[in-house]
Amino acid sequence: MNKYYNLLLTLCSVLVFSVAVTAQKSFSPSDYQRADSLTDLFGKSVYHAVQGINWDDNNQYFWYSTHTPEGKEFWVVYAEKLKKEKLFETGKLVQQLSDIMKKPIKNEDFPPVNGTLSADSKLFAFQVDTILFEWNRLKNSLKKTGTKPKNKPEGYWGERAEDHTGPPVKSPDGKWYAFIRENNVFIKDTAGKNQVQLSFDGSVGEYYAAELYWSPDSQKLAGTKVRAEIPHYIYFVESSPSDQLQPKLQKR
Numbered sequence: 001m002n003k004y005y006n007l008l009l010t011l012c013s014v015l016v017f018s019v020a021v022t023a024q025k026s027f028s029p030s031d032y033q034r035a036d037s038l039t040d041l042f043g044k045s046v047y048h049a050v051q052g053i054n055w056d057d058n059n060q061y062f063w064y065s066t067h068t069p070e071g072k073e074f075w076v077v078y079a080e081k082l083k084k085e086k087l088f089e090t091g092k093l094v095q096q097l098s099d100i101m102k103k104p105i106k107n108e109d110f111p112p113v114n115g116t117l118s119a120d121s122k123l124f125a126f127q128v129d130t131i132l133f134e135w136n137r138l139k140n141s142l143k144k145t146g147t148k149p150k151n152k153p154e155g156y157w158g159e160r161a162e163d164h165t166g167p168p169v170k171s172p173d174g175k176w177y178a179f180i181r182e183n184n185v186f187i188k189d190t191a192g193k194n195q196v197q198l199s200f201d202g203s204v205g206e207y208y209a210a211e212l213y214w215s216p217d218s219q220k221l222a223g224t225k226v227r228a229e230i231p232h233y234i235y236f237v238e239s240s241p242s243d244q245l246q247p248k249l250q251k252r
Helices: 002-025 030-041 090-101
Strands: 050-056 059-070 071-078 085-090 114-118 123-128 132-137 140-147 175-179 184-189 207-208 225-227 237-239 246-252
Touching: 059 114, 071 090, 085 090, 090 132, 090 140
Parallel strands: none
Antiparallel strands: 050 059, 059 071, 071 085, 114 123, 123 132, 132 140, 175 184, 207 225, 237 246
């Protein structure tokens, strides 16, 4: 009994020692890259999982993508009809898309944005980068329909908007500008004359925001008075900063 107990104790000591040595090791960028690669390695081994469900505006159908051994597939499901069918043959669409954009696009990297299906289900419209496309599901043909700026990424919810300053706001009749100066509201005519101060109680601690609103008849002006608050930060630990190997403390 003592023999097995001593063996177990020895193994535990070796394990604790190895963990301690590992904890003191200085990791290299390649170590972090190998760790990050595990997500892609295992993610690509899961097939037929539903990804990116997109409902239409009237909630009549939704489309989604799946990863298969042959590549990415897209499906559309008609809720009321309880019917499911392929949205398109990804290989055919991606080939035509590559020809139009004059650069190779892989099946697994195809990223349709703002995809919508026409009422008769014949056309599928989507966006790639800044280009708008339309896929004819009956003819299996793709054409470019225009351009559109990319959607702005959603901002971090903890960020504070800068509302102290902003451009002058022109009245609907085009005769006046409203603006903020020294924390108060002013107006002036478009010629730069007849400047009038409308508020006098603005201060650094309680200021008027630069976002001002004219009434449709240009007779009234609405604004917001803001009581300044002390910023409350949330602290994060960045595990793999780009400029150093050790974790870094960040505040938001």
